[in-house]
Amino acid sequence: MKKSIRLRITEPQLTEIKGYLYPGDSKESVAIVVCGVAESKGEIIFLVHEIVPFNLEEIKSRSKSHITWKTALLAEKLSEYIDGSYGILKIHSHPSGIETFSNADDISDKSLANTVHSWLGRENSFMSAILLPDGVIKARVFNQEKFEDVDDVLMVGDRISPKIKNIGELAEHEKRSHQVFGSETLSKLKKLRVGVIGCSGTGSLVIQQLLHYGVQSLTLIDPDIVEAKNLNRIVGATTGDVKNKSSKVDVFVRYANELGLGTTVNVMQESIASRAAVDFLKGCDVLFSCVDDVYARQVINRMGTYYLIPIIDVGVKILIDGNGGVEHVSARADYILPGESLHKRGIFNSSQLAAASMKASNREEYRKQLDEGYLPGLPEEVPAVITPNSFAASFGILELLNRLHGLRFGLDTEIVSLRMSLLDSYIEPIKSRGIDTSLVKKIGLGDQKVVLGYPSL
Numbered sequence: 234m235k236k237s238i239r240l241r242i243t244e245p246q247l248t249e250i251k252g253y254l255y256p257g258d259s260k261e262s263v264a265i266v267v268c269g270v271a272e273s274k275g276e277i278i279f280l281v282h283e284i285v286p287f288n289l290e291e292i293k294s295r296s297k298s299h300i301t302w303k304t305a306l307l308a309e310k311l312s313e314y315i316d317g318s319y320g321i322l323k324i325h326s327h328p329s330g331i332e333t334f335s336n337a338d339d340i341s342d343k344s345l346a347n348t349v350h351s352w353l354g355r356e357n358s359f360m361s362a363i364l365l366p367d368g369v370i371k372a373r374v375f376n377q378e379k380f381e382d383v384d385d386v387l388m389v390g391d392r393i394s395p396k397i398k399n400i401g402e403l404a405e406h407e408k409r410s411h412q413v414f415g416s417e418t419l420s421k422l423k424k425l426r427v428g429v430i431g432c433s434g435t436g437s438l439v440i441q442q443l444l445h446y447g448v449q450s451l452t453l454i455d456p457d458i459v460e461a462k463n464l465n466r467i468v469g470a471t472t473g474d475v476k477n478k479s480s481k482v483d484v485f486v487r488y489a490n491e492l493g494l495g496t497t498v499n500v501m502q503e504s505i506a507s508r509a510a511v512d513f514l515k516g517c518d519v520l521f522s523c524v525d526d527v528y529a530r531q532v533i534n535r536m537g538t539y540y541l542i543p544i545i546d547v548g549v550k551i552l553i554d555g556n557g558g559v560e561h562v563s564a565r566a567d568y569i570l571p572g573e574s575l576h577k578r579g580i581f582n583s584s585q586l587a588a589a590s591m592k593a594s595n596r597e598e599y600r601k602q603l604d605e606g607y608l609p610g611l612p613e614e615v616p617a618v619i620t621p622n623s624f625a626a627s628f629g630i631l632e633l634l635n636r637l638h639g640l641r642f643g644l645d646t647e648i649v650s651l652r653m654s655l656l657d658s659y660i661e662p663i664k665s666r667g668i669d670t671s672l673v674k675k676i677g678l679g680d681q682k683v684v685l686g687y688p689s690l
């Protein structure tokens with residue numbers, strides 16, 4: 234089967250490449266980019282990891298319409314990447330604005346593709362691209378003696394911009410949504426491959442909204458079955474599901490089928506902290522994190538960085554006093570780009586993360602350290618009700634719509650989190666992105682022998 238080929242790049246990476254390729258003298262320039270790879274049965278996604286520019290001594294000659302460089306230097310520059318897990322992207326500028334590859338490009342790409350393929354030991358490990366002056370990228374691969382255009386280039390940044398070919402006729406059920414958000418936003422939403430991790434309290438409400446907006450591709454993952462205690466908050470789940478021990482994910486296959494708006498729902502009954510789960514989700518264009526523990530949030534956060542996927546993390550916090558009183562109820566949604574983290578945004582602290590990681594990987598050791606007072610206790614059963622969940626889920630969906638097409642006035646992309654206190658009746662917009670220097674080095678690493686850097690996965 235022919236694999237579909239895609240490229241993902243972040244906005245800061247594109248800005249860095251533009252700086253090298255358009256130095257201001259209107260001559261062609263070139264850079265080599267080391268990419269991580271996300272490979273599955275049907276597709277290969279190149280993920281920009283590290284940009285390796287050429288300095289002037291390494292260029293043989295350059296003009297407005299050509300560039301030649303010392304390709305022999307490549308092996309030396311990239312020696313640390315001779316490993317099956319990477320791909321190499323050559324990207325050069327066409328200051329003239331010509332959108333097609335030249336004959337000289339064909340000759341140079343064929344030769345370089347064959348070098349890289351033999352060097353990394355497989356086809357589909359080389360991609361060539363032109364960066365046009367307006368920032369558009371045209372990319373192709375060379376396999377089995379043939380050039381083939383890359384299916385999609387996805388920019389990961391403050392906006393999510395899937396390419397839409399034509400908007401088409403609106404279906405009857407889309408007309409009311411269109412009046413609010415416009416047909417372009419709805420078309421982009423339909424084109425997106427959306428993943429939802431966690432199909433319980435907040436997740437079920439996120440999925441419900443996505444289905445009613447007509448998202449066409451939904452990937453859901455949750456390890457649990459429906460229990461009686463869930464019926465106060467999972468929309469779509471029934472007493473019959475409790476009796477039949479239905480999985481939570483299957484509730485939404487049924488919901489989507491009965492709704493009948495044409496959504497393809499792929500499901501896996503599995504915890505996010507596994508290699509199978511990461512493989513299942515890595516092709517998604519955006520992920521909703523609707524889980525209720527710190528370790529799972531951290532795994533999803535890392536996945537966004539490794540695979541260049543924007544994450545919308547939805548959370549609710551309820552604190553009770555144990556005497557029938559409620560001390561705190563809040564709901565929030567955070568938009569997280571590669572290299573940013575919930576930890577650095579203060580959603581949880583290092584000792585909570587250490588406790589949750591220990592609990593997930595070694596329950597016995599966690600109990601022991603808890604008893605000895607080395608770790609903070611984590612709540613076993615957190616209180617959960619549908620009303621704050623609905624606020625958090627709606628904040629998450631609004632965040633997605635805002636990223637597809639500016640909705641908020643003024644500082645629409647600068648606000649990365651909305652936090653609402655339901656008892657104090659206020660909403661706080663947060664602008665601090667929470668750059669995480671330990672994650673920044675992992676941007677675009679993709680498939681690695683140690684999944685997401687966790688030996689336990």
Ligand SMILES: [Zn+2]
Binds near residue numbers: 325326363
């Ligand atoms: Zn060219």
